[in-house]
Amino acid sequence: MKSRLVVVGNGMVAGRALEHLLATAPETYQVTVFNAEPRVNYDRIMLSPVLSGEKTYDDIIIHDDNWYADRGIKLHKGQKIVAIDKAFKTVTSAEGIIAAYDKLLIATGSSPIVIPVPGHDLPGVLTYRDLDDVEAMFTSAAKGGSAVVIGGGLLGLEAAAGLRARGMAVTVLHLMPTLMERQLDTAAGFLLQREFESRGIKVLTQADTKAILGTTHVEAVELKDGSLLPANIAVMAVGIRPNVTLAREAGLTVNRGIVVDDGMATSDPDILSIGECVEHRGICYGLVAPLYEMARVVAARLSGNRQADYAGSVTATKLKVTGIDLFSSGDFSEGDDREEILLRDAAGGIYKRLIIKNDQIIGTVLYGDTRDGTWFLDLLKRGTDISGMRDTLIFGQQYAGGSPLDPMAAVAALPDDSEICGCNGVCKGTILLAIATQNLASLGDVRSHTKASASCGSCSGLVEQILTLSLGDAYKPAAVQPICGCTDLGHDDVRRLIAVKHIKTIPAIMQELEWKTSSGCAKCRPALNFYLLAAWPGQYQDDSQSRFINERVHANIQRDGTYSVVPRMWGGMTNARELRAIADTVDKFSVPAVKVTGGQRIDLLGIRKEDLPAVWADLNAAGLVSGHAYGKALRTVKTCVGTDWCRFGTQDSTGLGIRIEKFMWGSWTPAKVKMAVSGCPRNCAEATCKDVGVICVDSGYDIHFAGAAGLDIRGTEILCHVDTEDDALEMIVALVQLYREQGRYLERIYKWAKRTGIQTIKDQIVEDAEKRRMLFDRFVHSQSFAQSDPWAERVAGNEAHEFHPMADFVFGKAAQ
Amino acid sequence: MNAQPATALRAEWIDIGQLDDIPRQGARTVKTPGGDIAIFRTMDDQIFALWDRCPHKGGPLSQGIVHGHAITCPLHNWVISLENGEAQGHDSGCVHRFRVKIEAGRVLLDGAACSANAA
Ligand code: SRM
């Protein structure tokens, strides 16, 4: 027969312990759970986002009813245990249910402290611990009015921010001179106070509550200095007290908390206890990280492992108020035996302080930029000697030569239902489940079982990270080449995460994906700008400061700092009017050099930056627009004379080239895209060394792609044969759109094709008519925002600052 | 463009415009008898002034990409620290810096810089 395990209290820690227990010893126990709260297991620490409206209760459920049913666990909701009989090994609930146990686990958590000032029992005096409290706050907030939060610690501040977000006028009363004084030093406490005040929350420090006033309901809070604060609700958030009554009455050893040993056993060896209700080596913990450690140990003990021990934890605090980054850990009081390293950036709202003793970090306070928190905490826990990196320590891990940040963090944080493989619609949860239930151990395994990463492969990096997440060190992923030193993520991962997390700005990417630098570098920023532009056409606001100068000012910078200007000549065709305009422009601006390019158009070289808008205005007047000779964009579509003139021409190659160029100009691509259309296989337009080329034949059009004639020389591959111009256009557009969606920044089409496979591309463009049509439509949609001549925009005054000096003292001198 | 009267040249600090004339993570130039000076504005709204000449081959630094407190030269990607003008990484070379400050939203450049001759 199975042993009977009874669990009292079904909070966060009990839930975690059950997960571990079922994983290691699923058959050992018949489990019965009693919970005073009338609900399943939910994520208590996410109550603040529920209060502020960023999440709902459903979002924060950890185990729903089915979870218990599926595992044969009996859950008594709303049943408070009132007595334990150690001799007969039973527990009794308030409603008289009696359950016998072989092992008993007490996880009753703690209760909010209510200071017994007069009026503390009036309706409208609330605490902040469970969903009932949050619902009571909702109800009051719906009526508007004002709230007084007593207590400026973690919970009080989260409550205050939440109530403010719900529209109440909020005042925080704090007894001490600065907020969160147990976690923060004075300076950080002050920054925090300023931030709260800037959000319209009033903060009164050194405020001692005398009484809560009101006849039938809270009306005001009175302070010892006599001031009166009107209030519709008063939230007490002054601290917590471990729930020990049950244990004390049962005769277990209790101090402040229920006393447990390193194996989480109480003074009765068959009764174990974990969570906020316990006291271990004299410490009661109030944050989940150490409590989860206890959960692991108790589950191991219950599964028969006598070695598992809990040795105490160093905790770190983070405040969960959107937009406030705050981290603290360890001991940060001042003292003669310790030194500190300080970094302040008032403008950036950043404050970092490390407290060092005997060359080891003993405390950390971070405000504004908390990215290195986990690293500092790790150094603290390990007692690492920091003398070798002292000079750069405060700047964080990237400067200190430590091992890189955990690249998994971003993937670990994704919810289970986020889509990892866009091609096959596979979610993170599906992959995790397949790995666990079918013992998958490699990328290939996951591909064949779930189809994730089996198509375009751009999510392979993410799938590998999920493998690492579930298998730990047992899995060795192939190294992903990071975009640059600012991140450990590769191009494909970043593109995918932008899509699944709906990230829409460069700062948001850097925040969400934990960039290691404050504002990226010249390598990642242009890439991110393109990825956002490609992902959110029409929505993303192009960041010109993240573009290379050529794309910022729509001309090519030259070695002497002047620029070159290349107008479009559609399909290489021109006429007297255009040539005359070019000639006039050359004269008017004394353009030092004019050259016919290798791309069948004309380059005006050596133009001063200040003259660019005027040059463009003149060219525009003759109908000439930007040729994007400077851009990761569609460059030229070279053509030959075709059936119009050539005795061998089979189709109108010039016409098709012009049609393609007019359809596709203005689109941004991962790297430059060059095309050509030749009228017959003699191939005078050199179409077989282009990114995309067309060779006209009697029966129609052979479409080629993936050629190159620059750093590498490569003949093209054949994509397909089509019969009509319309079909040719659709194929080419779909191909380029696929490349726009999958190519890595600066990766030419031939490299993309080599990476993903010629056949994979053909499968999607040639074989799959529906996919081709969708790609075509997406390109057309994005073009509706892209086809506007950037030169004309600048002639009209756009980005004028680029073309004028800020001040001119040479002129001043000349005027003298 | 602010054309400055010659008398301004003698002042200790010269007002060259407002902070918002320079885009965040961008740069503007100031023309002086000694050559162009690049005025950079970083993400955190600090400003820096350097000769607009890369120590490598004289590339116009004002045309580069600003990231953190550094600028990547548009010609061959050298990275120059805005704080000390030094080339970063394996490259070596230094650009002269000028004093510059923000007061009440106005950008003030060291008066000596505006009349200096080429360094
Ligand atoms: C102007 C032109 C040379 C000419 O006088 O004919 C030219 C000029 C430059 N090419 Fe080119 N390329 C020009 C046709 C070509 C061609 C021929 C073609 O397009 O048919 C090629 C080989 C085909 C190819 O790309 O596969 C070519 C392969 C390159 C490469 C190597 C690209 C590669 O991926 O291998 C670079 C370097 C790069 O892009 O990183 C480059 C880069 C450059 C840059 C942009 C160098 C730079 O970054 O400043 C030059 C700009 C000069 C300027 O300011 O205008 N240029 N370049 C041609 C402009 C064509 C146009 O009308 O847009």
Ligand SMILES: Cc1cc2nc3c(=O)[nH]c(=O)nc-3n(C[C@H](O)[C@H](O)[C@H](O)COP(=O)(O)OP(=O)(O)OC[C@H]3O[C@@H](n4cnc5c(N)ncnc54)[C@H](O)[C@@H]3O)c2cc1C
């Ligand atoms: C609003 C809020 C925000 C928080 N934010 C964070 C944070 O950001 N980070 C962090 O680390 N921690 C945070 N915490 C603290 C964290 O939630 C607790 O440390 C954690 O929930 C403690 O887990 P536990 O299982 O010990 O207790 P609890 O989760 O409180 O669970 C105890 C359960 O036992 C039940 N119970 C009590 N007595 C009995 C009985 N006699 N019979 C039956 N059932 C009983 C209770 O009803 C309760 O459901 C926050 C807490 C709150 C309230």
Ligand code: SF4
């Ligand atoms: S080949 Fe192209 S990149 Fe090289 S010098 Fe000539 S124009 Fe410049």
Ligand code: FES
């Ligand atoms: S001139 Fe600046 S890097 Fe070469």
